[in-house]
Structure formats: C-alpha cells, structure tokens
Amino acid sequence: MAKVKSRSTLQVWGDVIFAIFLREIKSKFNDKVGISWAVISPVTFIFALSLMRNTLSGGRDVHGMSTFLFMMIGMTSIQFFLGTMQSAANAIKKSRPLFSFRQVQPISAILAITGLEFLIKLFVVIVLGVISYLFRFDITIYDPLEIIFNLVKLWLIAVSIGTIFAIGYSFIPELNKIVEIMTRPLFFISGTFMSLQDIPEKYWCYLTWNPILHVIELTRYAAVPQYGNAGVSNFYVNVVTLVCVSFALSCYHVSWKQAISR
Structure with missing residues (x-):
C-alpha cells in the first residue's frame, strides 16, 4: 500500500508558489528568443539612453558619477518598479483558472510572478x-549591500501597489486603462534622466513625495558617496x-475571496 505523505500548510504553500513560478517561466519564455529578449531589450534601452545623455552632457560626469552608471541605476530601477507592479496587477487575472484548486490562492500567484520579475x-x-x-x-560600487536593500524595498512597494490594483481590476476591469495613464509620468518625475540636484530646491516639494525618486537617488548615493543624498x-x-505593505495585506485579506469569485 502506498504511504501517504502529509505536508504542512507552509510546505503546500511553497510547492504551489514553485509550481506557478515554473508555469510562468514556461509561458514567458516559450520561444527561442524569450529569455534573451528579456535581457537584450532593457540592456539596449539603457545603453541607448546613456549614450544620448552622455552626448548631451558633453561627456561630463553627473555630480561625480559616470553617466553610464547614473543612467543604469535610474533606468533599471524604474523598469524594475513598473515591471513588478504590472506583473502583480495582472497576476489574479492571469492565474484565475488555477483558483479552482483549493490549495491555490491569489497571493501565491502574485509572489511567484513578481519573484520571477525580480530574478529577471x-x-x-x-x-x-x-x-x-x-x-x-x-x-565602482561603494556599498552594494545598501543597493540590494533599496531594491528589495522598491520591490515591496511595487508588489504592494500591484496587489491593490489586482484586486481593483477584479471589481473594475476598466481600471487598468487609468493605471496605464497614471504610471507613464513616472519615467520623468522619478529622477531617471536627471538628478534631483539639477532642479531648483524650491521645486523639490513637488517631487519628493515620490518614493521611487528617493530610492533611485539613495541607490546612486550608495554606489558613489560623492553624488550626495540631498x-x-x-x-x-x-x-x-x-x-x-500593510495596506496591501489588509485589502487582500478583506477582499481576495470576493475578487476571485467575480
């Protein structure tokens, strides 16, 4: 007689996340150029913008930081945030057929999909x-550990906001059009192309509400202390x-069952 192996709730949850993770890899990279394109596309974009910024600035450093490193941190961070947020926002809709299995919950799909985005x-x-x-x-990177902490915090913010949007999409599908319009200005107001120090201080109050700007500038400061953190x-x-994180978990706890039943 076959022996039935019992598993704890945590083990079941881990197995579900891993299974969705593998499923996402297969669906995301189901062609020959899938994996390569996930790397080539952002790398090419960053190099092109770095070359443009370097040409416009006459080859000068940006507040003691090389133009390439300045643009690499800015572009990588904003792409990371937007990609993670969009992946989390679409996770419930994308994995809806899996919720017919009792062990699969939306939080598992969100963590698996955004975890893959983090690894990419x-x-x-x-x-x-x-x-x-x-x-x-x-x-030269001065404090790589601080950079990792900043990226983890940026990932948590993106996953949290994406989770809120994912629940919202379940009740109001048209909300995604509004979100797309709202996120487009983030490229220009998050310090991606220019430093906060390039803007007159009297206008900082209109930009410093944005936590992405803080993360990008603090990451640059961790890489090159001469850059400053003003x-x-x-x-x-x-x-x-x-x-x-607290608000996203609260919204999820209150409404995830209603979200997947719609």
Whole structure:
C-alpha cells in the first residue's frame, strides 16, 4: 500500500508558489528568443539612453558619477518598479483558472510572478555589470549591500501597489486603462534622466513625495558617496514601504475571496 505523505500548510504553500513560478517561466519564455529578449531589450534601452545623455552632457560626469552608471541605476530601477507592479496587477487575472484548486490562492500567484520579475531584473544587472567590465567603464560600487536593500524595498512597494490594483481590476476591469495613464509620468518625475540636484530646491516639494525618486537617488548615493543624498530620506522610504505593505495585506485579506469569485 502506498504511504501517504502529509505536508504542512507552509510546505503546500511553497510547492504551489514553485509550481506557478515554473508555469510562468514556461509561458514567458516559450520561444527561442524569450529569455534573451528579456535581457537584450532593457540592456539596449539603457545603453541607448546613456549614450544620448552622455552626448548631451558633453561627456561630463553627473555630480561625480559616470553617466553610464547614473543612467543604469535610474533606468533599471524604474523598469524594475513598473515591471513588478504590472506583473502583480495582472497576476489574479492571469492565474484565475488555477483558483479552482483549493490549495491555490491569489497571493501565491502574485509572489511567484513578481519573484520571477525580480530574478529577471537581477540577471539584467549582472549582465550590465559584465558588459561594463568588458568595455572597461569606470564603475565602482561603494556599498552594494545598501543597493540590494533599496531594491528589495522598491520591490515591496511595487508588489504592494500591484496587489491593490489586482484586486481593483477584479471589481473594475476598466481600471487598468487609468493605471496605464497614471504610471507613464513616472519615467520623468522619478529622477531617471536627471538628478534631483539639477532642479531648483524650491521645486523639490513637488517631487519628493515620490518614493521611487528617493530610492533611485539613495541607490546612486550608495554606489558613489560623492553624488550626495540631498533632498531624499531613507526613513521616508522605510515608512512608505511599511505603509504600502500593510495596506496591501489588509485589502487582500478583506477582499481576495470576493475578487476571485467575480
């Protein structure tokens, strides 16, 4: 007689997340160029914008930081945030057929899909680092651990906001059109193309509400301390991260059953 192996709730949850993770890999990279394109596309975009910024600035550094490193941190961070948020926002809709199984819950799909997004962007950063080394770009990272912490906080904020949107999409599908319009300005108001220090201080109050701007500027400061951290606060990022995670978990706890039943 076959022996039935019992598993704890945590083991079942881990197996479900891993299964959805593998499913997402197969669906995302189901062609020959899928994996390569996930890296080539952002790398090419970052190089093109870095070259443009370097040409416009006459080859000068940006507040003590090389133009390539400045643009790489900005573009990688904003792409990471938007990609993670959109993946989380579409996770419930994308995985809806799986919810007929009792063990599968929306939070498992959200964590699996956004976890894959995190790994893809991490691989992009590694590829950019290798390319920088091969082309002998002048790049020195002062505090890599702080950079990792900043990226984790940015990931948590993106997952939290995406989770709220995912629940909202379940009740109001047309909400995704509004979200797309609202997220487009983030490329221009998050310090991606220019430093906060390039803007007159009297206008900082209109930009510093944005936690993505704080994360990008603090990441640049962690990479090159000479860059400075004027106008941004690590405490503010921590508070926003905590508030976003708490609010997203509260919304999820209250409405996830109604969301998947619609």
